[in-house]
Amino acid sequence: MKLNRRHFIVSAGAGAFTLGWKLPHALAQGVAAQGVAAQGVAAQGVAVPAEIGIWAVVHPDDTVMVRIARSEMGQGTMTGLAQLVADEMDADWVHVRAEYVAPEVNLARKRAWGDMSTGGSRGIRASVEYVRQGGAAARAMLIQAAAAKWGVPASECTTAASVVTHTPSKRTLRYGELAEAASKLPVPSNVAVKNPADWKIIGKGVKRLDTVDKLNGRQIYAIDVQLPDMLNATIAQSPVFGGKLVSFDAKAIAAMPGVRHVLAVGDNAVAVVADKFYQAKTAMAKLPIVWDEAGNGEVTSAMIAKALAEGLDAKEAGVGLKQGDVAVAFAAAAKKIEAVYSAPFLNHATLEPMNCTAMVTVDPARGDRVEIWVPSQNGEASLAAAAEAGGVKLSDVKVNKLSLGGGFGRRGQQDYTRQAVLVAKQVPGRPIKLIWTREEDMQHGYYRPITQCKLTGSMDAAGNVTGIHMRISGQSILAYLNPAAIKDGIDPVQFQSMNPAEFGYMAVPNLLVDHAMRNTHVPVGFWRGVNTNQNTIYMECFIDEMAAAAGKDPLEFRRAMMGKNPKHLAILNAVAEKAGWDKPLAPGVYRGLCQNYGYGSYVAAVAEVTVSPKGELKILRIVAGTDPGYVVNPDQVDAQVDGSFAFGLGALLYSEITLDKGRVVEGNFDSYQVARMSDMPRVETIHRPSGGFWGGVGEPTIAVAAPAVLNAIFAATGKRIRSLPIKDQDLRKA
Amino acid sequence: MIALDINGHTHQVYADPETPLLWVIREWLGMTGTKFGCGIAQCGACSVHIDGQVMRSCSVQVGSLDKAKILTIEGLSPDGLSHPVQKAWLQHEVPQCGYCQSGQIMAAAALLAANPKPSDADIDEAMSNICRCGTYNRIRTAIHTVSSGAV
Ligand code: FES
Numbered sequence: 001m002k003l004n005r006r007h008f009i010v011s012a013g014a015g016a017f018t019l020g021w022k023l024p025h026a027l028a029q030g031v032a033a034q035g036v037a038a039q040g041v042a043a044q045g046v047a048v049p050a051e052i053g054i055w056a057v058v059h060p061d062d063t064v065m066v067r068i069a070r071s072e073m074g075q076g077t078m079t080g081l082a083q084l085v086a087d088e089m090d091a092d093w094v095h096v097r098a099e100y101v102a103p104e105v106n107l108a109r110k111r112a113w114g115d116m117s118t119g120g121s122r123g124i125r126a127s128v129e130y131v132r133q134g135g136a137a138a139r140a141m142l143i144q145a146a147a148a149k150w151g152v153p154a155s156e157c158t159t160a161a162s163v164v165t166h167t168p169s170k171r172t173l174r175y176g177e178l179a180e181a182a183s184k185l186p187v188p189s190n191v192a193v194k195n196p197a198d199w200k201i202i203g204k205g206v207k208r209l210d211t212v213d214k215l216n217g218r219q220i221y222a223i224d225v226q227l228p229d230m231l232n233a234t235i236a237q238s239p240v241f242g243g244k245l246v247s248f249d250a251k252a253i254a255a256m257p258g259v260r261h262v263l264a265v266g267d268n269a270v271a272v273v274a275d276k277f278y279q280a281k282t283a284m285a286k287l288p289i290v291w292d293e294a295g296n297g298e299v300t301s302a303m304i305a306k307a308l309a310e311g312l313d314a315k316e317a318g319v320g321l322k323q324g325d326v327a328v329a330f331a332a333a334a335k336k337i338e339a340v341y342s343a344p345f346l347n348h349a350t351l352e353p354m355n356c357t358a359m360v361t362v363d364p365a366r367g368d369r370v371e372i373w374v375p376s377q378n379g380e381a382s383l384a385a386a387a388e389a390g391g392v393k394l395s396d397v398k399v400n401k402l403s404l405g406g407g408f409g410r411r412g413q414q415d416y417t418r419q420a421v422l423v424a425k426q427v428p429g430r431p432i433k434l435i436w437t438r439e440e441d442m443q444h445g446y447y448r449p450i451t452q453c454k455l456t457g458s459m460d461a462a463g464n465v466t467g468i469h470m471r472i473s474g475q476s477i478l479a480y481l482n483p484a485a486i487k488d489g490i491d492p493v494q495f496q497s498m499n500p501a502e503f504g505y506m507a508v509p510n511l512l513v514d515h516a517m518r519n520t521h522v523p524v525g526f527w528r529g530v531n532t533n534q535n536t537i538y539m540e541c542f543i544d545e546m547a548a549a550a551g552k553d554p555l556e557f558r559r560a561m562m563g564k565n566p567k568h569l570a571i572l573n574a575v576a577e578k579a580g581w582d583k584p585l586a587p588g589v590y591r592g593l594c595q596n597y598g599y600g601s602y603v604a605a606v607a608e609v610t611v612s613p614k615g616e617l618k619i620l621r622i623v624a625g626t627d628p629g630y631v632v633n634p635d636q637v638d639a640q641v642d643g644s645f646a647f648g649l650g651a652l653l654y655s656e657i658t659l660d661k662g663r664v665v666e667g668n669f670d671s672y673q674v675a676r677m678s679d680m681p682r683v684e685t686i687h688r689p690s691g692g693f694w695g696g697v698g699e700p701t702i703a704v705a706a707p708a709v710l711n712a713i714f715a716a717t718g719k720r721i722r723s724l725p726i727k728d729q730d731l732r733k734a
Numbered sequence: 735m736i737a738l739d740i741n742g743h744t745h746q747v748y749a750d751p752e753t754p755l756l757w758v759i760r761e762w763l764g765m766t767g768t769k770f771g772c773g774i775a776q777c778g779a780c781s782v783h784i785d786g787q788v789m790r791s792c793s794v795q796v797g798s799l800d801k802a803k804i805l806t807i808e809g810l811s812p813d814g815l816s817h818p819v820q821k822a823w824l825q826h827e828v829p830q831c832g833y834c835q836s837g838q839i840m841a842a843a844a845l846l847a848a849n850p851k852p853s854d855a856d857i858d859e860a861m862s863n864i865c866r867c868g869t870y871n872r873i874r875t876a877i878h879t880v881s882s883g884a885v
């Protein structure tokens with residue numbers, strides 16, 4: 001089994017390794033809040049050979065092992081981050097590998113590797129500065145070591161492909177030969193990083209570092225962990241959100257094959273522990289359980305829809321964008337249109353269901369310890385959850401970060417980690433692997449929030465847009481996950497892409513985007529693209545509606561509103577040109593377009609579709625453009641765009657989480673359908689990195705998948721689909 | 735006791751004959767390359783070959799497999815890389831998280847064995863496995879690469 005190797009343990013003077021860069025304030029506070037002091041780390045004084053700075057370990061055979069603090073869940077961040085460090089080091093890419101930093105090592109070394117949370121398309125853009133500096137510092141140390149060996153000034157030395165050359169004498173030394181000496185040097189601070197023009201590895205479509213084991217079954221995901229003496233468990237959580245466990249009849253299943261324990265997990269779940277997961281799952285299906293539904297047992301989707309509809313016209317709403325006065329614009333309008341849209345709850349449904357393996361070691365003398373094997377988007381959050389559930393100190397937790405079979409935002413939450421530890425605590429000394437069934441995974445998510453949206457737009461007699469009011473009504477993510485972040489009733493996440501810094505139509509004189517918060521008992525969270533998904537569907541489809549009402553071409557119509565947003569416009573233009581917007585299409589083919597800004601990147605898309613006389617939709621082609629400032633790996637950006645479209649189109653076409661009797665109706669991939677091969681259009685990507693900023697790539701384009709298709713469906717049929725998903729709706733020509 | 739022929743080896747397994755093959759492979763035999771995604775034959779993560787046919791092992795009971803020849807991802811090629819599908823997958827860097835890929839590769843290998851030159855429609859039909867990361871377009875390209883002999 002391949003777990004994360006750690007040939008580095010707690011090492012000399014954590015302070016010395018922080019390279020003098022400052023932790024962002026919030027992180028520094030996080031360290032303090034978690035009560036991690038130096039804990040005698042510095043006192044150990046154990047030097048670690050070949051660790052050159054904190055971001056790279058160089059082996060005698062020239063292997064450069066780059067440390068990765070973020071989580072690889074398929075998005076290619078491990079490769080991208082390694083590219084950043086390796087380029088600044090002037091390492092030979094052929095010899096570059098990557099390994100995780102263990103969360104407990106990060107904590108013990110005062111979070112020298114920074115934030116480990118991996119979400120919000122931040123994997124690269126939020127760490128780019130310090131990892132590049134780390135690579136540059138390592139390069140400086142290798143040069144210094146070579147210069148000392150030769151007795152020459154460092155300024156006479158150059159580097160390329162993992163070799164230091166003394167230019168005047170043409171002498172050379174390999175990084176592997178210099179590693180030990182370099183590791184003993186102080187880590188310089190404020191080393192200059194390269195100009196983009198000098199990049200050799202950044203910007204190249206180098207091969208991913210993690211492909212081979214995924215082709216033959218050797219990659220070990222958390223669900224694959226096998227440990228000596230391990231038992232397997234599955235869980236049943238209160239089917240009604242907010243409900244509590246009242247009782248269960250363990251005796252009813254005690255004699256079933258393999259069953260070892262039936263255990264309460266916190267106050268809202270019960271676990272069956274057996275020799276095999278399959279036995280636990282089979283026994284669980286027969287376990288009589290009594291739940292207290294906490295008064296939520298009557299809630300239906302219809303009730304939620306009604307509450308949200310009321311919010312569309314409510315007086316009170318938090319404001320995310322206000323410019324001019326929409327009421328004045330509407331009063332003076334030559335033409336005014338209005339439309340109401342809606343989007344359902346959605347589940348992440350990572351293909352690997354939630355799972356975690358935990359072992360609690362009871363040790364009255366030195367204190368109990370917890371070890372976990374977890375698929376996590378945030379290793380430190382896993383560590384904290386395990387410590388809390390286990391009732392142990394943070395420093396008594398060991399976290400093994402295993403490969404994730406998908407994340408998409410779900411695995412930033414640690415409910416499954418906590419549960420595994422709560423079970424393991426009741427069976428001390430044995431590793432317990434807790435696996436959720438698909439049904440449990442489907443019915444206990446942190447769902448994309450449900451919203452409705454009413455849009456009102458006004459135009460003058462010439463068809464120029466004079467005002468837009470976007471009223472969102474629906475559930476707030478932060479109100480559920482982090483209520484302290486709600487100020488004056490405003491959840492800033494609600495206004496993703498629709499705030500003054502991100503909105504692409506700031507030239508429209510009168511704008512109002514506001515949110516009537518209508519929270520439900522359903523847990524909500526961050527789903528790939530988060531609120532950019534619904535917000536962009538609502539806005540970009542409505543702008544298309546206005547264009548149609550004005551009798552104008554959707555591209556020309558948008559251009560006229562984008563005078564203040566040249567970067568938004570540039571990527572829209574680039575996509576329109578590549579798609580041949582001004583050229584005729586084959587008979588029966590129709591297209592739609594849209595643009596957006598999210599996660600630091602400008603994106604746009606054109607979709608081409610056919611709709612048969614029977615109303616069957618076929619999405620033929622999507623041209624997608626991204627301006628992420630800089631592109632680290634164009635091949636992986638393409639993969640992310642492709643993947644984001646599969647995720648977004650599945651949601652557009654099929655996916656929907658509905659509620660009845662207070663609980664989720666959908667249980668598996670039969671009732672919660674997602675995109676499959678036959679749904680995928682050809683995706684053509686263009687990259688237009690304009691430089692000067694670092695944007696994300698995992699999420700931005702998901703927002704433009706659905707609106708481009710919906711606008712194309714209108715072009716084909718004259719029908720506006722305003723309620724998602726499309727499934728079951730009649731697409732025959734209006 | 736049940737005797738199973740998996741990847742050319744015979745395994746004696748003490749399991750209830752109703753146990754799905756998936757769990758016998760993963761939990762009784764410890765071969766974890768075959769994945770669990772749904773348990774109801776919807777996602778294809780558990781795809782294996784049974785007598786040359788691609789089957790969803792979560793929905794095949796081991797009791798029915800007497801004398802059957804079972805092939806899992808671990809047995810697809812001796813070195814784990816030399817099957818043309820594996821080569822094409824590497825060439826096009828198909829996997830993202832990789833969790834679905836054992837099943838995708840087994841489904842593609844079965845498709846190509848039966849139909850060496852599949853059309854796009856054939857691929858749509860045969861490759862119904864779910865990939866939540868959305869690697870579908872690269873899977874399609876890689877299958878065409880195998881059928882064109884360019885691996
Ligand atoms: S686990 Fe067998 S098809 Fe999904």
Ligand code: FES
Nearest residue numbers: 831832834865867
């Ligand atoms: S590669 Fe992640 S599910 Fe397919």
